[in-house]
Amino acid sequence: MKAFWRDSELDDDECYLLGELWEAHHASCFRDNASSVAVKVAADASGDLSKAFIAGLSTLGAKHAPIEKTVWFLQRDAPAVHVADFLKIGKKIPGWGGTYQNDQTDPLWKGIDLLIRQYYPNLYFKLESVTETLKAHGRMIQPNPSAYTACVAIALQMPAELAPYLFINMRIGGWAEIAFKHLRKT
Numbered sequence: 001m002k003a004f005w006r007d008s009e010l011d012d013d014e015c016y017l018l019g020e021l022w023e024a025h026h027a028s029c030f031r032d033n034a035s036s037v038a039v040k041v042a043a044d045a046s047g048d049l050s051k052a053f054i055a056g057l058s059t060l061g062a063k064h065a066p067i068e069k070t071v072w073f074l075q076r077d078a079p080a081v082h083v084a085d086f087l088k089i090g091k092k093i094p095g096w097g098g099t100y101q102n103d104q105t106d107p108l109w110k111g112i113d114l115l116i117r118q119y120y121p122n123l124y125f126k127l128e129s130v131t132e133t134l135k136a137h138g139r140m141i142q143p144n145p146s147a148y149t150a151c152v153a154i155a156l157q158m159p160a161e162l163a164p165y166l167f168i169n170m171r172i173g174g175w176a177e178i179a180f181k182h183l184r185k186t
Helices: 012-028 034-046 049-062 067-075 079-088 107-119 121-136 145-155 160-185
Strands: none
Touching: 012 107, 012 145, 012 160, 034 049, 034 160, 049 160, 067 079, 067 121, 067 145, 067 160, 079 121, 107 121, 107 145, 121 145, 145 160
């Protein structure tokens, strides 16, 4: 598959990584996270699929650290060095927190976590070093879907400004399923 943002094809491992990302995001849609709840509420209230999608999209800047910020954070030479500064000023660590598993990798994201560990050890080291630094500061939080989506964007050499579209494309199928179920009820 030709990657429009770079001069080369995606190889089999990269396609597999994208498939795993889709699986994890699709499964995540069926939890009561901010975007899925917004889709349900908007579908119930408006009876309109487009308004349901807009509601889901609106949470991505409000409830998640913007994906571009997470890409930027993970592309730094040593993101863990900046954790103390973020905590000192009360700023959220881009790509951490808000997960269902605070003390271990969320089971829905273990596949992506393992692929990053296997094929992109430098990225995995950054994920681990930030998580360990947070633990050292008494914060038992793990990478969230934004962090894993950012890692995939980085691994695929995707520009940071395209990373939010990767997140959205991975969620849209699950949101559609949720919205259609709720639209049938009204």
